[in-house]
Amino acid sequence: MAGLHKSFGGVRAVEDVSFEVAAGEMLALIGPNGAGKSTCFNMLNGQIRPDGGSIRLAGHDITGQKPRRVARQGVGRTFQITATFASMTVRENVQVALLAHHRRIWRFLRPAGGEFRAEAEALLERLDLLPQAERAAGILAYGDLKRLELAVALAGAPRLLLMDEPTAGMAPAERVALMRLARTLATGTGLAILFTEHDMDVVFGSADRILVLNRGVLIAAGNADTIRADPGVREVYLGSGVTTGGH
Amino acid sequence: MSMALPPCRRTKRCGSCAPPEPVSALLVQLLSGLSGASSLFLVAAGLTVIFGVTRVVNFSHGSLTMLGAYLGWSILTRLPRGPEYFVLGIVLTALATAGIGALIEMLLLRRIYRAPELLQLLFTFGIVLVVQDAAQFLWGPNDLPLPRAPWLRSFVTIAGERVPFYDLVLIGIGPLVLAALWLLFTRTRWGTLVRAATQDREMVAALGVDQRRLFTTVFALGAGLAGMGGALALPDASANLQIDLNIITDAFVVVVVGGLGSLPGAFLASLLIGVLQSFGIVLFPQATLVLVFVIMAAVLVVRPNGLLGRAPAVARGAGQGFAAIRPAVPLLLRLGAAALVLAVLAPLAVGPFVLSVMTEMLIAMLFAASLHFMMGPGGMASFGHAAWFGIGAYAAAFAVKGLALGMGAGLLLAPLLAGVAAALFGWFVVRLSGVYLAMLTLAFAQIVWAAMFQAVEITGGDNGVLGVWPAPWAADRRVFYWLVLALCVGATLLLRRVLYAPFGYALRASRDSELRAEAIGLDTTLLRLAAFTLAGAAAGLAGGLAAFSKGSVFPGFISISRSVDGLLMVLLGGVQSMAGPVVGAVAYTGLFDLLLLATDQWRAMLGLAIIVLVLVFPQGIAGSIHRLWLRGREA
Ligand SMILES: Nc1ncnc2c1ncn2[C@@H]1O[C@H](COP(=O)(O)OP(=O)(O)O)[C@@H](O)[C@H]1O
Ligand SMILES: [Mg+2]
Numbered sequence: 023m024a025g026l027h028k029s030f031g032g033v034r035a036v037e038d039v040s041f042e043v044a045a046g047e048m049l050a051l052i053g054p055n056g057a058g059k060s061t062c063f064n065m066l067n068g069q070i071r072p073d074g075g076s077i078r079l080a081g082h083d084i085t086g087q088k089p090r091r092v093a094r095q096g097v098g099r100t101f102q103i104t105a106t107f108a109s110m111t112v113r114e115n116v117q118v119a120l121l122a123h124h125r126r127i128w129r130f131l132r133p134a135g136g137e138f139r140a141e142a143e144a145l146l147e148r149l150d151l152l153p154q155a156e157r158a159a160g161i162l163a164y165g166d167l168k169r170l171e172l173a174v175a176l177a178g179a180p181r182l183l184l185m186d187e188p189t190a191g192m193a194p195a196e197r198v199a200l201m202r203l204a205r206t207l208a209t210g211t212g213l214a215i216l217f218t219e220h221d222m223d224v225v226f227g228s229a230d231r232i233l234v235l236n237r238g239v240l241i242a243a244g245n246a247d248t249i250r251a252d253p254g255v256r257e258v259y260l261g262s263g264v265t266t267g268g269h
Numbered sequence: 270m271s272m273a274l275p276p277c278r279r280t281k282r283c284g285s286c287a288p289p290e291p292v293s294a295l296l297v298q299l300l301s302g303l304s305g306a307s308s309l310f311l312v313a314a315g316l317t318v319i320f321g322v323t324r325v326v327n328f329s330h331g332s333l334t335m336l337g338a339y340l341g342w343s344i345l346t347r348l349p350r351g352p353e354y355f356v357l358g359i360v361l362t363a364l365a366t367a368g369i370g371a372l373i374e375m376l377l378l379r380r381i382y383r384a385p386e387l388l389q390l391l392f393t394f395g396i397v398l399v400v401q402d403a404a405q406f407l408w409g410p411n412d413l414p415l416p417r418a419p420w421l422r423s424f425v426t427i428a429g430e431r432v433p434f435y436d437l438v439l440i441g442i443g444p445l446v447l448a449a450l451w452l453l454f455t456r457t458r459w460g461t462l463v464r465a466a467t468q469d470r471e472m473v474a475a476l477g478v479d480q481r482r483l484f485t486t487v488f489a490l491g492a493g494l495a496g497m498g499g500a501l502a503l504p505d506a507s508a509n510l511q512i513d514l515n516i517i518t519d520a521f522v523v524v525v526v527g528g529l530g531s532l533p534g535a536f537l538a539s540l541l542i543g544v545l546q547s548f549g550i551v552l553f554p555q556a557t558l559v560l561v562f563v564i565m566a567a568v569l570v571v572r573p574n575g576l577l578g579r580a581p582a583v584a585r586g587a588g589q590g591f592a593a594i595r596p597a598v599p600l601l602l603r604l605g606a607a608a609l610v611l612a613v614l615a616p617l618a619v620g621p622f623v624l625s626v627m628t629e630m631l632i633a634m635l636f637a638a639s640l641h642f643m644m645g646p647g648g649m650a651s652f653g654h655a656a657w658f659g660i661g662a663y664a665a666a667f668a669v670k671g672l673a674l675g676m677g678a679g680l681l682l683a684p685l686l687a688g689v690a691a692a693l694f695g696w697f698v699v700r701l702s703g704v705y706l707a708m709l710t711l712a713f714a715q716i717v718w719a720a721m722f723q724a725v726e727i728t729g730g731d732n733g734v735l736g737v738w739p740a741p742w743a744a745d746r747r748v749f750y751w752l753v754l755a756l757c758v759g760a761t762l763l764l765r766r767v768l769y770a771p772f773g774y775a776l777r778a779s780r781d782s783e784l785r786a787e788a789i790g791l792d793t794t795l796l797r798l799a800a801f802t803l804a805g806a807a808a809g810l811a812g813g814l815a816a817f818s819k820g821s822v823f824p825g826f827i828s829i830s831r832s833v834d835g836l837l838m839v840l841l842g843g844v845q846s847m848a849g850p851v852v853g854a855v856a857y858t859g860l861f862d863l864l865l866l867a868t869d870q871w872r873a874m875l876g877l878a879i880i881v882l883v884l885v886f887p888q889g890i891a892g893s894i895h896r897l898w899l900r901g902r903e904a
Contacts, residue, residue: 067788093790105785107778118774119789127775127791134771171785178789 035061037238038075043182045212048204050219050229054258058238059218060102063184066216067099068092079182098180100171102187102218108160112151112170115159116142119177142177148203149173164191169200176207183207185217189224197221201228226250234258297430298547304436305505306543307443311498312516313523313535314450315491321467321530322487325378326386326704328393331517332400333492337366337499338508339404342413345503350418363497370492374485380884382484386703387650391840392883394833397513398876405510414507421504435504442501446494447536454532463487467530514829518715521708522561526568528578529705537576562716566697569709573700601848612754616747628750628818630858631757632811637838637850638761639807644839645849646768647800648780649699652707653714654808654835656694659827661687661809662816663721666734671727676740680756680813687809688802690717695801699794711829718827733823737816753814760807765847767803776800834861837879 036058043049051059064070066077068089076085084092107115120138121127146152149169154162159170168188175183185204189197201224207213219225225232226246234242234255242252249255316330341362348354373396381392424431454460462478466487499512523542527534542561549560568576612631616624640654661683668679694713701709721728728734743749767773779786779793786793816822825831834857842853864871 069784089787090790090792093788099788101784101788105782105788107781107785109777109781110774114774115778118771118778121771121774122789122791127771127796129771130767131770133766133769134774135769137771174785174789 034238036065036072036235039235039238039240040075041233041240041243043214043216045181045214046208048208048215048217048228048230050217050225050232051235052219052222052225052232053235056237057235059235060186061238062235063099063186063216063218066092066182066184067097093178096179096181097184098175098178098182099184100168100175100186100188102190104164104167104171106159106167106171106174108158110159111156112146112159112162113139113142113155115170116145116173116177119174123178145173145177150199165193165196168192172200180213182214182216185215187218187220189219189221197224198227204228294430296428297432298551299544300427300432300436300440302544302547303443303540304433304439304543305547306539307439307446308498308502309516309519309523309543310443310536310539311446311494311501313520313527313539314446314532315494315498316520317524317527317530317532317535318450318463318494319488319491320524320704322463323378323382323484325382325389325393326708327378327491328390328517329373329396329400329513330393330491330495330520331513331515332397333366333370333495334499334516335404335508335510335512336369336400337362337496338503338506338512339408339413339499340365340496341500341503342408342415342508345415345500352418352420355418355421359497359500362500363493366496366499367489367493370495371485371489373492374488377880377884378488379481379484384883387707387836388840388883390652390704390707391833391836391879395876395879395883398830398872398879401510401513402870402873402876408508410510412507412509415503417504439501443536443539447532450532459483459486514715518712522565522712524575525705525708525712526565526575528572528575530579531575531577534575534577562713565712569697569700605848609758612758613751616750621746624746624750625818626858626862628753629862630855631753632815632818633834633838633854633858634851635757635760635811635814636808636835637842637854638764638847639804639811640835641839641842641847641850642764642768642807643800643804644836646773646777646780647797647804649702649706649797649801650836651698651710651832652829652836653710653712653717653832654804655827655829655831656710656714656717657687657691657805657808658812658815658831659714659717659721659822659824660690660805661812662822662826663728663734663812664809665813665816666737666822667727669737670734676743676817679737679817680810683813683816684806684810687812688806691805691809692798692802695798695805699797699801711832714827714829714832718824721827722824728822728824731824733821734816735821737822738820739817743817749818753818756810756814760810761847761851764803764807768847772796772799 039058039062041049051062053059061070065072068084068087068091071086076083078084079092079095079097082095084095084097107118110118114134117134117138120141121134124138126137143152143155146155149172151166151169151173154166159167162170168191172185172188175185183204188204189200192200204215204217205228208215217229226249229246231243231245232249233240234249234252236258241254241258242249244252312330312334315333316327319325319327319330341358344361344365345355345358348358377392377396381389384392421435423434425434425437426432454464462483466478466480466483499508499516519542523535523538526541527536527538541564545560545564553560572578612627615627619627636654636658639657640651643649643651643654664686665676665679665683668674668682669676672678674682694710698706698709698713722730724730738744739749739752743752768776775786775791776796776799778789779791779796783793812826815826838853838857839850840853841857842849842851861871861875864874868874
């Protein structure tokens with residue numbers, strides 16, 4: 023994406039932000055609350071239309087396309103506030119995503135319970151959700167819900183995965199496991215991953231590259247060591263009172 | 270259960286004045302339209318103010334208008350006939366309806382502010398039914414025209430045309446009231462609070478304002494405006510029992526076109542609709558209402574939130590806890606199978622009366638199941654589902670009487686035409702949600718009703734289509750019953766099957782989280798449109814069967830009360846499972862037929878039943894029972 027802008031009323035949420043994510047790369051987007059991270063995500067998947075700038079996916083311009091179309095071109099995402107299908111079971115959540123991905127939605131008579139069942143269960147297995155497969159999504163614990171959302175996003179076999187605070191509400195061990203899975207996917211399938219995260223241990227431990235956003239402006243980019251040493255970043259974080267992890 | 274409230278459109282001044290001079294005739298028509306817009310604006314302003322603050326779509330607003338007309342009649346006929354007494358009478362009427370409104374708010378509405386939207390709508394419909402019977406009891410069934418004083422009959426000559434003086438008075442009142450309201454809302458502390466509450470209810474609560482007083486006074490103001498609107502329309506029309514539903518439909522259209530909660534929007538929209546209706550009567554006397562619909566549709570396409578409305582703050586389906594729809598447990602399946610066997614064997618044992626009740630129950634079952642399909646899994650609560658039922662019925666009648674085809678063709682045409690109509694209307698409807706959707710479906714149903722009522726050459730108007738009998742092979746009551754049984758049970762099971770097919774999954778997904786559904790590539794709008802169409806076709810089949818069962822079709826097939834019947838059946842049975850509407854339809858039809866046998870005041874009884882049910886079970890009957898059951902299991 024290049025030169026991306028978005029204002030809400032008078033507030034400039036994102037200003038002239040440009041970056042790239044390569045296949046197989048894990049890129050972290052960090053910054054204090056209100057920095058504009060979620061707004062970037064929302065522009066990337068078409069949830070909101072940028073005021074300026076362009077977004078290209080593998081060479082194609084997808085700026086301003088509807089989320090549905092962006093999704094069909096291989097962009098999966100999770101939301102900061104999880105969005106799943108509460109009245110459906112965990113397995114059905116993944117099944118409906120698989121059905122959507124394979125364009126098998128417009129079938130009216132064949133029972134859907136058996137469709138893509140094995141694939142759904144394989145995905146749930148990877149995310150440690152298989153034991154919960156028959157529970158309604160609406161009653162899951164928050165950490166489980168986050169993983170379910172990830173499973174749903176992965177069901178679309180994305181090329182680019184956007185994860186907005188994927189480990190919020192999880193125990194430390196779960197966080198590590200989740201990021202390890204993300205890494206496996208990135209190296210194994212060439213999936214590009216862009217994620218936001220507040221836990222700096224997770225960020226420094228898993229990202230190939232880190233972007234720091236403050237008040238809508240990119241203030242630093244580089245690997246973990248560069249970012250740790252950056253004086254501007256330190257000031258933003260210490261100044262805003264956000265802890266930089268367990269150190 | 271044809272609980273047709275005799276529906277009837279306004280019989281306002283028609284184009285009886287012969288138009289000799291085109292230009293000045295246009296002027297007269299314009300002035301007449303503007304004058305009609307005034308009383309419409311008063312009513313719509315009340316509706317929109319009440320909605321803005323309390324978030325309750327007050328169906329009974331039309332009843333307050335009707336009460337205003339009746340009270341105005343009682344007061345004005347007792348006063349001397351001078352203009353000053355007319356003003357006094359109007360003011361007294363407004364105060365009286367404001368008082369009634371305050372009472373309704375304090376005794377009833379106050380208790381349901383936290384209930385789901387749909388139940389609130391249903392609740393206020395209960396009030397409509399009670400007020401109908403009360404008004405009939407107090408003022409009798411006949412229209413009450415106001416004897417017009419000489420000054421009310423006088424004319425003013427403008428551009429060589431005689432313009433009724435009272436029209437000019439009305440034209441002046443609209444902007445006056447708008448200005449008064451504007452001053453009230455911008456120049457007083459109370460008005461500031463009302464505006465703040467319209468924007469953010471929680472904030473006002475946090476400021477320590479007495480919300481109860483605020484709500485009561487707002488409701489009183491809205492009711493007063495409604496009453497005044499009703500009374501002001503008296504000299505041109507009469508006090509009658511049809512005012513409530515007629516005016517509420519128009520007011521809904523005005524409020525939707527103007528933008529929910531926007532006063533200037535309501536003013537603009539009422540001018541637009543008023544003038545349009547007035548010209549429509551001259552230009553296309555057969556299609557006035559279709560014209561209104563076309564304008565509404567055009568506005569909503571360009572501005573989905575109405576002319577001056579803002580996007581609603583809460584998105585569709587946000588934060589609603591939908592229980593999972595589970596396939597029936599084995600016990601329920603066995604019960605269902607047993608019931609089916611009994612239903613098949615029934616004609617061998619029961620008499621013709623019971624058989625006709627059972628036929629009615631089966632048709633109601635399919636009707637309720639089709640509504641449930643769009644309400645439950647589809648998440649679209651329609652207040653005008655009778656439209657598709659009625660279109661199906663008229664299609665079947667038309668096939669037999671108009672095209673001289675057989676019953677088979679009729680039963681094919683019924684779901685087909687209903688489905689096509691549902692797809693057309695649905696194109697507008699599925700973009701909306703919540704109360705907007707409910708209002709628009711209601712308005713559409715009224716428009717379909719009016720179209721059937723006005724197209725006298727084809728539909729016979731109020732006289733209906735008679736002699737729609739089954740084919741000779743199905744003329745025997747028992748054979749016809751079996752046919753109805755097969756089609757209704759078959760179609761209901763088919764709907765159930767669709768629900769568990771990929772399409773049904775995707776539909777439920779769209780309802781649960783539109784955000785997530787779009788993010789995995791689902792076209793939620795198209796999915797909803799397909800569900801809307803399917804539900805319409807199924808309701809159309811039910812309507813077709815009803816036509817052959819009754820042997821006739823009337824506009825009452827499309828009445829609001831039939832739509833509400835469907836809602837009651839679904840809510841009685843519960844939205845959570847497919848068994849719900851089936852049980853609900855059977856129970857409701859049975860209860861209703863008993864009620865009809867037992868009392869003349871069935872409307873009031875039904876209304877009271879609705880009011881009590883919602884007060885006792887503010888989360889819906891099935892929802893409440895479900896919760897009790899869960900609590901019982903945990904204990
Ligand atoms: N829909 C919106 N309307 C108005 N302001 C918004 C909206 N979404 C985000 N903002 C504002 O944009 C800024 C960036 O928000 P966001 O992208 O959510 O930050 P982050 O995800 O980094 O915490 C904030 O100041 C926020 O208040
Ligand atoms: Mg965020």
